[in-house]
Amino acid sequence: MMTIRIWAITLLWTLAGTEVPGAEIPEGPGLGRPAPAAYIAAWDTDVMADGAGLPPGAGTAEAGTRIYAQQCLSCHGEDGLGDSGDQLAGAQHKLTDEWPEKTIGTFWPYAPTLFDFIRRSMPMRTPGSLGDDDTYAVTAYLLYLNGIIGFKDEMNAVSLPKVRMPNRDGFIDARELP
Numbered sequence: 001m002m003t004i005r006i007w008a009i010t011l012l013w014t015l016a017g018t019e020v021p022g023a024e025i026p027e028g029p030g031l032g033r034p035a036p037a038a039y040i041a042a043w044d045t046d047v048m049a050d051g052a053g054l055p056p057g058a059g060t061a062e063a064g065t066r067i068y069a070q071q072c073l074s075c076h077g078e079d080g081l082g083d084s085g086d087q088l089a090g091a092q093h094k095l096t097d098e099w100p101e102k103t104i105g106t107f108w109p110y111a112p113t114l115f116d117f118i119r120r121s122m123p124m125r126t127p128g129s130l131g132d133d134d135t136y137a138v139t140a141y142l143l144y145l146n147g148i149i150g151f152k153d154e155m156n157a158v159s160l161p162k163v164r165m166p167n168r169d170g171f172i173d174a175r176e177l178p
Contacts, residue, residue, distance in 0.1 A: 064141025
């Protein structure tokens with residue numbers, strides 16, 4: 001409510017031609033001007049299926065256990081079995097079964113894009129707040145929970161693209177369609 005009053009007073013003073021002390025009038029949205037290179041670089045963090053764009057850093061499932069407990073457990077449950085957030089591991093049924101379970105192990109086609117998703121959107125209350133090492137560790141932990149890698153296997157920009165996901169061939173590459 002206080003914010004609305006301040007906004008209204010600022011608007012009235014501005015319309016009356018009176019300067020509001022300490023208030024800056026923005027230049028506008030900057031349409032038609034290129035964005036500064038530093039701004040673009042901060043947002044240009046795409047990671048491709050082949051691993052292009054993966055940052056330096058590393059992590060293991062062993063390290064990811066602690067980070068998962070602190071950052072992921074409250075939504076995704078013990079061992080990734082689901083809670084208020086999706087089930088991430090422990091599927092008993094494949095996507096082709098009568099009662100399919102969509103988890104990282106049954107659905108996700110490429111490990112580097114799992115890293116990309118976690119880095120951009122998790123944890124839900126503070127997306128993008130995990131550092132690269134922590135993101136590699138959580139990714140490794142989730143791959144471990146799905147039986148894809150070992151507990152001490154290190155995931156990094158070289159090893160993560162080499163991980164063969166169980167459902168890698170379960171997708172159609174639109175580039176290969178007639």
